[in-house]
Amino acid sequence: MAEYAANGEMPEVLFWVGCAGSFDQRAQRITKAFATILDKVGVKFAILGKEEMCTGDPARRAGNEFLFQMMAYNNIQTMNMYGIQKIVTACPHCFNILKNEYPALGGNYEVIHHTTFLQQLINDGRVRLKEAGGFKGKKITYHDSCYLGRANNIYEAPRAVLEALDVELVEMKRCRTNGLCCGAGGAQMFKEEEAGDTRVNWDRTAEAVETGAKVIAANCPFCTTMLVDGVKKQEKEDDIAVLDIAEMVAQSLAD
Amino acid sequence: MHLIQQIFFIICAGVAIYLFAKKVGSIRRNILLGRDEDLNDNPGARWKNMTLLALGQKKMFKKPVPALLHIAVYVGFIIINAEVAEIILDGILGKHRLFAPFLGPVYGYLIGFFEILAVLVLVSCAIFLIRRNILHVRRLWMKELNGWPKSDANYILITEIVLMSLLLTMNAADQILQARGVEHYLATSPFWVSSHLTGLFDGMSTGALIALERTCWWLHIVGILAFLNYLPYSKHFHIILAFPNAYYTRLIPQGEMKNMKDIQNEVLYMMQPELAPPPAEGAPAQHRFGAKDVQDLSWKNLLDAYSCTECGRCTSSCPANLTGKALSPRKIMMDTRDRLEEVGRNIDKNKEFQDDGKSLVHDYITVEELRACTTCNACVEACPVGIEPLSIINQLRRYLVMEESNSPQEWNLMFSNIENNMAPWKFSPDERDRWAEEMGAS
Ligand code: SF4
Ligand code: SF4
Numbered sequence: 241m242a243e244y245a246a247n248g249e250m251p252e253v254l255f256w257v258g259c260a261g262s263f264d265q266r267a268q269r270i271t272k273a274f275a276t277i278l279d280k281v282g283v284k285f286a287i288l289g290k291e292e293m294c295t296g297d298p299a300r301r302a303g304n305e306f307l308f309q310m311m312a313y314n315n316i317q318t319m320n321m322y323g324i325q326k327i328v329t330a331c332p333h334c335f336n337i338l339k340n341e342y343p344a345l346g347g348n349y350e351v352i353h354h355t356t357f358l359q360q361l362i363n364d365g366r367v368r369l370k371e372a373g374g375f376k377g378k379k380i381t382y383h384d385s386c387y388l389g390r391a392n393n394i395y396e397a398p399r400a401v402l403e404a405l406d407v408e409l410v411e412m413k414r415c416r417t418n419g420l421c422c423g424a425g426g427a428q429m430f431k432e433e434e435a436g437d438t439r440v441n442w443d444r445t446a447e448a449v450e451t452g453a454k455v456i457a458a459n460c461p462f463c464t465t466m467l468v469d470g471v472k473k474q475e476k477e478d479d480i481a482v483l484d485i486a487e488m489v490a491q492s493l494a495d
Numbered sequence: 496m497h498l499i500q501q502i503f504f505i506i507c508a509g510v511a512i513y514l515f516a517k518k519v520g521s522i523r524r525n526i527l528l529g530r531d532e533d534l535n536d537n538p539g540a541r542w543k544n545m546t547l548l549a550l551g552q553k554k555m556f557k558k559p560v561p562a563l564l565h566i567a568v569y570v571g572f573i574i575i576n577a578e579v580a581e582i583i584l585d586g587i588l589g590k591h592r593l594f595a596p597f598l599g600p601v602y603g604y605l606i607g608f609f610e611i612l613a614v615l616v617l618v619s620c621a622i623f624l625i626r627r628n629i630l631h632v633r634r635l636w637m638k639e640l641n642g643w644p645k646s647d648a649n650y651i652l653i654t655e656i657v658l659m660s661l662l663l664t665m666n667a668a669d670q671i672l673q674a675r676g677v678e679h680y681l682a683t684s685p686f687w688v689s690s691h692l693t694g695l696f697d698g699m700s701t702g703a704l705i706a707l708e709r710t711c712w713w714l715h716i717v718g719i720l721a722f723l724n725y726l727p728y729s730k731h732f733h734i735i736l737a738f739p740n741a742y743y744t745r746l747i748p749q750g751e752m753k754n755m756k757d758i759q760n761e762v763l764y765m766m767q768p769e770l771a772p773p774p775a776e777g778a779p780a781q782h783r784f785g786a787k788d789v790q791d792l793s794w795k796n797l798l799d800a801y802s803c804t805e806c807g808r809c810t811s812s813c814p815a816n817l818t819g820k821a822l823s824p825r826k827i828m829m830d831t832r833d834r835l836e837e838v839g840r841n842i843d844k845n846k847e848f849q850d851d852g853k854s855l856v857h858d859y860i861t862v863e864e865l866r867a868c869t870t871c872n873a874c875v876e877a878c879p880v881g882i883e884p885l886s887i888i889n890q891l892r893r894y895l896v897m898e899e900s901n902s903p904q905e906w907n908l909m910f911s912n913i914e915n916n917m918a919p920w921k922f923s924p925d926e927r928d929r930w931a932e933e934m935g936a937s
Contacts, residue, residue: 272934426869
């Protein structure tokens with residue numbers, strides 16, 4: 241972003257990468273896939289780079305409002321300084337907090353989740369997909385993340401992208417508003433689960449595996465991690481892939 | 496004789512209504528113990544929610560079978576209560592079937608229609624009893640319902656069955672008396688259901704029939720007045736509170752957590768001291784961060800607690816509960832109500848609240864329960880009357896972390912990473928865009 245600003249230019253959109261997308265090895269692949277798509281179709285985008293900080297979501301959900309407010313304050317200062325208007329992010333937690341919770345603190349932006357953005361690019365004909373992409377006709381199930389689904393009522397955009405990829409979508413019994421959590425939200429990602437009979441992600445992945453799908457499509461770096469772990473638990477990692485929708489699109493781009 | 500009955504009836508009804516109003520008043524006071532929250536925006540959307548959720552029971556239809564049974568009981572109950580208007584007037588004026596002469600043959604159809612509803616209510620309640628006590632539907636058979644909550648549900652169902660049976664017996668006796676031309680029992684067209692039941696009582700003498708009819712009449716109306724007074728002590732208060740609760744339910748996205756303005760300002764003044772207002776004289780004492788007890792919650796959280804019907808739809812969709820964790824969103828609501836009632840009794844006794852050494856966190860809801868929540872909103876989505884267990888959980892968590900510094904070691908680590916490295920993991924902020932450099936290189 242600093243480069244754009246130095247040249248007095250404004251990008252089309254700011255890509256908010258998020259901590260998982262920046263540091264987590266698995267999630268970095270999602271980030272790279274999404275950035276590749278943007279590059280390829282010529283979307284002028286910027287990142288905040290080293291100036292981006294955690295949105296404060298895990299702190300706020302755990303109950304640490306002070307820390308959240310500090311992070312939000314700094315991020316809003318940075319973004320307002322650059323005059324950011326529009327943000328796209330590949331993380332539904334960042335999406336939710338930037339879209340719904342930053343405005344009360346003076347951070348007003350148009351915020352879009354990457355699956356919605358991809359759907360728009362496909363609809364506008366900017367993203368063109370291979371005629372017979374690798375996912376055509378493949379059995380695929382889609383996991384609704386809580387923060388995109390119930391938290392923000394976005395159920396159709398990601399499914400529309402899957403439809404554009406010509407997959408055979410098989411829904412799990414608990415989907416859309418009834419979708420079961422992957423177990424990572426509410427800062428659970430950062431601690432051991434409380435004592436119980438099983439883990440949430442194992443339960444959810446078992447349901448996904450039962451559909452007979454070859455790919456479990458996700459829209460969230462945390463869900464992806466949880467589902468990958470669940471697939472390993474079932475010893476199915478050779479048969480079933482967990483992929484973010486951006487990765488699936490990136491693999492199917494027409495030349 | 497009639498006069499005594501009339502006077503007795505008026506006293507019964509008066510006492511019942513007085514007691515009901517008194518209890519409702521104390522519930523209202525309890526709810527207003529909560530913190531202020533302005534929920535009067537956008538009345539259009541709010542009326543719509545009330546119509547769809549409370550009147551239309553939209554969310555109930557996620558489970559169609561119980562939804563249909565429930566709607567039968569609910570519609571039946573409301574409409575049959577129209578007949579109670581006649582019963583009450585009869586009671587006060589010492590008349591019998593006051594409306595019959597005005598409505599002519601329509602009266603018979605109307606009562607016939609009520610009777611069909613009564614049968615539907617009766618059958619549905621019987622099925623509900625079977626689901627609860629014989630089929631043991633999981634969400635209706637969990638340990639948090641042991642004791643009072645389970646009996647409460649059964650009492651109500653049995654009461655409804657008894658009330659409906661009384662109504663039908665009364666009408667059947669009435670019709671035999673009509674046929675015998677007994678004074679006072681003016682002839683109506685036959686009632687659809689009870690006209691088939693007359694055979695059961697045909698052999699009885701006129702005197703016995705009058706006694707039966709009167710007894711049923713009295714038990715029915717006294718039963719209804721007792722039911723009215725039972726409501727506010729029971730989960731069945733939802734038949735009233737579902738309406739205001741749906742009206743005031745959340746309109747903003749479910750993912751949005753309430754901002755804490757006082758902390759926002761504190762951080763702002765720390766970062767930009769020039770904006771800080773001069774310390775005001777006699778400024779109100781800071782209240783506690785987050786919620787430790789019911790008074791720290793908002794009034795809407797407390798209204799939620801009284802509106803909860805303990806159906807367990809929230810709990811049966813809760814990922815934590817489904818995987819055997821201690822958390823149950825229904826229990827969160829039940830605990831909040833129980834604690835609020837306890838605080839209310841404390842105030843009744845001592846004029847104002849006297850510290851009893853207890854609080855909602857720890858004494859009712861444990862840290863383990865609170866820690867298990869993934870903030871997934873499944874409970875909020877599932878609730879047919881627009882209750883938000885998650886809102887209470889979030890506020891209790893804020894209290895734990897900010898007032899008690901009570902958080903697991905891993906969370907403390909996460910906090911310090913965010914504070915020092917601007918990310919929840921121990922990575923250097925310099926590496927944040929490493930992926931982009933790698934991409935540029937490839
Ligand atoms: S938000 Fe928390 S309490 Fe509610 S369903 Fe999800 S995990 Fe359970
Ligand atoms: S909170 Fe709602 S869904 Fe949960 S038990 Fe109460 S009424 Fe049922």
